[in-house]
Amino acid sequence: MAAKRVLILGGGFAGVYAAQRLEKVLRPDEAKIQLVNQENYLVYQPMLPEVISGSIGITDIVSPIRHLCPRTQLIMREVEAIDLARKVVTVSPGFRPRQLELPYDYLVIALGGVTNFYGMPGMIEHGKPFRTLADALALRNHLIQVLEEADVETDPVEQQKLLTFVVAGGGFSGVELIAELNDFVTSVKSSYGNLRNAKPRCVLVHPKDHILPEMDQQLALFAEKILGERGVEILANDRVTAATSEKAVLKSGKEIPCKTMASTVPAAVPAVLQKLECQKDKGRLLANTRMELAGFEGQVWTVGDCAAATTVAGNPVPPTAQHATRAAELVADNIVAAIRGGQAREFAFEGLGKLASLGHYSAIAEIMGVRVSGFLAWVLWRGIYLMKMPGLNRKVRIGLDWLVALLFPPDLVQIKAASEAGIVRQHFDAGETVFHQGDLGDNVYIIEKGQCAVLRGDDHLADLGAGDYFGEMAVLGNVSRNATVRAVTATDVLLIPRGDFHKLKTSVPAFGAVFEDLAKARQSSNEQRD
């Protein structure tokens, strides 16, 4: 009998635990196991906020999948299409621009979730998601950047804006993030000569009455008290609806001037699953209590954040690591049963407890009915999560990291690995300034939606609408902006950086001509005016 092909999509807790269990139970001649993941590592989500303060080394928070499941073939590509009828998965091209097709006998879909800013203007450009290691690194670098800028900034209003940090969503990750962020900013500001007396503002925006709705209310109130004492503002019954480069806009109409707006909500399933034709529940793939995908029983299983399943007792399975790992092992056992013949198991796990770190030697915990808060809960949090971290290697490294973090102040190193983003979209709210007269001309703008006014001193020079270009004069002439442009209505613009603009202008003459004609026309109308 030929070895069966088991294909696992996703390398989070669910995917990796399923692969590990399959490796343990199945002989190599029984099955060939493949796992597709965009990264070659598993992210240990519970400790992700600690990347912010650098108390855990950047690479210690993740664990190489090749070490965790050595017998599984890891394919470090993106899943582009799933064909349930043909039993084939297509993954993205690598160095050579050819897609790869992976046929399977048994499929596990464990692709997790993605951050979804749909319908929230400006969030794609200015909201910082917090889900992957790259997100956490980008947020850390941004924090250090605003601190460095705040130290140089002489305008107190601008400085306060740089020192205001907003986190949307008061669930586990939102609470842990704002706690870590507040600790970090408070403790490192003494390293900045001009910030020693500054008052950073950390704001947590939550749509319900109280944060941590999954926790016992007494513990949630304790968490609110602790965070409040450390200076975190909690805005209950409100939500972030839009963001610009200058502020966060809330549903209540409140506006918070800030340069940092992180979001831990809302999540959606990845695009490849959104277009998958199968039964769904609020967008997630519908699974039965054996974690089989409805309609594809015995062939396809789904597990983790992308799946909607209930336990035997009828309770929905929450998107936590403790559930994902156990459901993954059940899926592996059920695949073994399908290969060898045997009885499939049903999911009956109802959770062991809940933990949330509040940073600074404090946490809250609810374990098998017992509620703990404060230092003891913090020790529990660290102990349990260190124990659960896969691999001895990582356990040792994190233990040492924590030890070193107790001895030395947090780190200020900014890892600027990302280069500038090229052509991007940007959102401005009504009344916001796109650029000021006298600014440097770094970008050319094209209005996609909305209306802008061109102003010089008290003069209203022109109105611009969808399809209009502006900003080309400063970029073409390499001089500073000769006017201010302000959004009159909510406006979306396309922004072409100077370097890209010049490359295109040289190589596509028709492109350059559009802007040179425009610049000439504006120049002559300016001269007539003067």
Next chain:
Amino acid sequence: MAAKRVLILGGGFAGVYAAQRLEKVLRPDEAKIQLVNQENYLVYQPMLPEVISGSIGITDIVSPIRHLCPRTQLIMREVEAIDLARKVVTVSPGFRPRQLELPYDYLVIALGGVTNFYGMPGMIEHGKPFRTLADALALRNHLIQVLEEADVETDPVEQQKLLTFVVAGGGFSGVELIAELNDFVTSVKSSYGNLRNAKPRCVLVHPKDHILPEMDQQLALFAEKILGERGVEILANDRVTAATSEKAVLKSGKEIPCKTMASTVPAAVPAVLQKLECQKDKGRLLANTRMELAGFEGQVWTVGDCAAATTVAGNPVPPTAQHATRAAELVADNIVAAIRGGQAREFAFEGLGKLASLGHYSAIAEIMGVRVSGFLAWVLWRGIYLMKMPGLNRKVRIGLDWLVALLFPPDLVQIKAASEAGIVRQHFDAGETVFHQGDLGDNVYIIEKGQCAVLRGDDHLADLGAGDYFGEMAVLGNVSRNATVRAVTATDVLLIPRGDFHKLKTSVPAFGAVFEDLAKARQSSNEQRD
């Protein structure tokens, strides 16, 4: 008397050591010290190759400047212009698009060097510089990417290309890099199921007879022997002259098919110093034995890799950390003498010795005339460089990192922080294929220089030259390439990624029209042909 303004440009060894010495000697009321650096950390160059294997934590190799010189105001910006007559330095804008002007009484120019690929076609796109922390991280990520791809690749020729690594330059950093790279690839390949029996190829290209020309020849020969035994190929009397995405081209005419081409040569001074009007020696700023910039004595000092100076004995000062730190302290003392009145010192340091790590418990050393090689030299290397690492914090962290690295295999985690680069230039050598028929259409190409042929099977469909566009049909129609394009002569193209292309097409109709007209014309000529 008002406090004097001392401005230091650059945060390498030279800049940081000068600031530290000034902080120690001068009272706050005597001088205000400012330091401009693009990063908020000092890179500890000697250990940079260890980022490749991950044996030292990514942030442990660098040290925050704010912790090293707490009384100095750090300005994390880029130096854009130096006006020696007006005594003003202009730095790049931050979040607000306004430049900052920094006036000074005393100036220290310690901006180091930059990698310079001028006149080496294809190196900007395909050569990987190795100088900054970002360079080291990018190289590490690229290495892991090629290993992951090689594991999936079924064509043995392509796989060998993915597993070939070329380093240009056999000086200290080139030798240490190839040694580290070879160790890393050799030890991690066992984690890749399909690479266990593969033979990675590591090549060091060096322009002279023997590597490490700064070292005693006997030690250099020992280093060549050790590297050779580990499988590193050394190509002497040759140099890399061009690179494409498929190969490195050498001066001798040899071609090495590879996907990885790292370069540790040649260096130039940063652009802002290239345009500075003052006396120079081979591009570097000319300094006297008191490290004063020729023509600006008593006002401007220059030190480190960007300076050309000689010792009192008349020997050129080499670009090493031991010289830079001592020259920086001398500069600080001479600034103190200028402020307080007093005698300036002259530079007489002739070096203590030379060390080069060969990885894998081996090194060579020449210390105060004594030559050591092998394990003892390796222990010396580690001991001396750990001692010299600034800050107890970093010493402890690196010590622990080394300890952990002895216990566990090297790490495979790929930190993908950089996003795709947007519009870029790319170089193809005569005969190279730009894309193959059947490939996915991810980019539109514009020829800047050179000639290409469009081929389908055995048909020669068309010739394209400078100013011509191609590749638009697959991108517009979202289908795979319907022809192969090959460079006939050496060709430079501008490459617009699919996403950018569609954004521009929508927002700048004239831009879109150019390509749609072209696509239509080509479509109809194809139909006539068929």
